[in-house]
Each structure stands twice: as structure tokens, then as C-alpha cells.
Amino acid sequence: AQTVTQSQPEMSVQEAETVTLSCTYDTSESNYYLFWYKQPPSRQMILVIRQEAYKQQNATENRFSVNFQKAAKSFSLKISDSQLGDTAMYFCAFMRPWGAQKLVFGQGTRLTINP
Amino acid sequence: DTGVSQDPRHKITKRGQNVTFRCDPISEHNRLYWYRQTLGQGPEFLTYFQNEAQLEKSRLLSDRFSAERPKGSFSTLEIQRTEQGDSAMYLCASSLAGAGFQETQYFGPGTRLLVL
Numbered sequence: 144a145q146t147v148t149q150s151q152p153e154m155s156v157q158e159a160e161t162v163t164l165s166c167t168y169d170t171s172e173s174n175y176y177l178f179w180y181k182q183p184p185s186r187q188m189i190l191v192i193r194q195e196a197y198k199q200q201n202a203t204e205n206r207f208s209v210n211f212q213k214a215a216k217s218f219s220l221k222i223s224d225s226q227l228g229d230t231a232m233y234f235c236a237f238m239r240p241w242g243a244q245k246l247v248f249g250q251g252t253r254l255t256i257n258p
Numbered sequence: 259d260t261g262v263s264q265d266p267r268h269k270i271t272k273r274g275q276n277v278t279f280r281c282d283p284i285s286e287h288n289r290l291y292w293y294r295q296t297l298g299q300g301p302e303f304l305t306y307f308q309n310e311a312q313l314e315k316s317r318l319l320s321d322r323f324s325a326e327r328p329k330g331s332f333s334t335l336e337i338q339r340t341e342q343g344d345s346a347m348y349l350c351a352s353s354l355a356g357a358g359f360q361e362t363q364y365f366g367p368g369t370r371l372l373v374l
Contacts, residue, residue: 147300187365189365190364234300242314246293248301249300250300
């Protein structure tokens with residue numbers, strides 16, 4: 144079974160700073176998808192960024208980028224020029240590209256951006 | 259496209275009562291997922307449908323839980339004889355199968371259940 148681990152329960156940074164959230168996972172699959180989802184307080188979960196395992200190039204979406212290290216089974220999220228609206232729970236998730244394609248989530252990191 | 263909607267948003271019930279939640283997916287999406295999220299944890303998969311067929315159920319889904327998706331549109335999740343341990347946020351997500359890597363699960367706002 145796949146597992147996802149986020150070792151940072153909480154993080155706090157000042158606005159405009161750069162912050163990196165950590166995620167490790169365990170799988171025997173060779174191809175899979177990885178995601179970062181954001182869940183703002185009392186709001187629904189939205190996709191931040193996704194990465195396909197066979198692609199070596201790290202995904203980027205505006206201020207969000209990932210550092211995908213397949214051999215180390217590590218998938219960290221970097222948020223540049225952080226904004227107050229980035230305050231949220233961030234979940235790392237794993238998905239196999241076949242079958243139910245269900246998401247396996249980590250425990251989450253609560254990120255607070257301070258003014 | 260109005261997104262995934264869930265009803266009710268909040269439900270308080272007494273132990274032993276039955277509750278039913280509804281999820282309306284994005285209209286063209288043929289896959290629908292239910293997840294459960296307890297406080298301070300990430301969501302956990304419960305079950306999923308492709309069209310009207312329920313194709314996989316988690317071991318978390320005891321026999322007190324039943325889900326349906328008649329006609330492949332909206333879905334309902336029923337919990338019978340609720341227990342305090344059922345208190346959680348129940349999330350629904352939908353996606354379009356066959357889109358490959360671009361298949362993204364879009365989440366609804368969730369139904370928060372409190373069992374007293």
C-alpha cells in the first residue's frame with residue numbers, strides 16, 4: 144500500500160518570504176502522479192500543482208514549484224513570494240494512474256503567512 | 259460549470275440516527291469519489307463510482323455505510339445507526355475519466371457531521 148508522510152505539522156513565515164513544504168512517499172510503482180492540494184480555512188480543497196513521475200522536469204505553476212526526487216521518493220513544494228492568501232492546510236497526495244485512481248493523502252501541513 | 263456541490267454543509271445528529279448526504283458533481287464528470295476527513299488529518303478514500311457503478315469500497319466503509327449514484331449523476335452517502343466515531347468531514351470529488359494525467363479531482367465543500 145502507498146503511504147504519504149508530511150513531517151511538518153505547522154509552518155509560519157512572513158509575507159513575501161519563500162517557504163518549502165516537505166513530503167515523502169512510499170510506493171513500489173514505477174509510474175504514478177503526485178499532487179499538492181490546498182485547503183483554505185472553511186473552504187474547499189483545490190489543486191495547487193501536479194507532477195507525473197516519469198517526467199524529470201519539475202512542475203511549476205506561477206509562484207508554486209516542486210522539487211521531485213524520484214529515487215529519494217521526495218516531493219517538496221516551494222512557494223515563492225508568499226501571500227496572505229496562501230494561508231491554508233497543504234496536503235501532498237499520491238495517485239496510481241490505473242484502477243480507482245484514488246488519492247492517498249498525507250497528514251497535511253498548516254501554513255500561516257504573517258503580515 | 260458550478261463546481262461540485264454538497265448538501266447539507268453541516269449536520270448534527272444523535273447517536274443511533276441515520277443520516278444521508280448528497281453530492282452533485284460537475285455535470286460532465288463520470289467519476290465520483292467520497293472521502294472522509296477527521297480533524298487534523300488528510301482525507302481518506304471511502305468509495306468511488308464510474309457512472310452509476312460503484313467500483314471500489316475502502317475497508318473504512320463498514321456495513322452501516324451505503325453509497326449510491328443512480329443514473330450516474332448525483333450521489334448519496336447514507337450512514338445508518340451513527341456512532342460518535344463517524345463525526346468527520348465527508349468530502350465528495352468528481353473527475354472526468356479518460357483524460358489521462360489531466361484527470362483532476364475537483365472537491366466539493368464537504369459535509370461536516372457531528373454525532374452527539
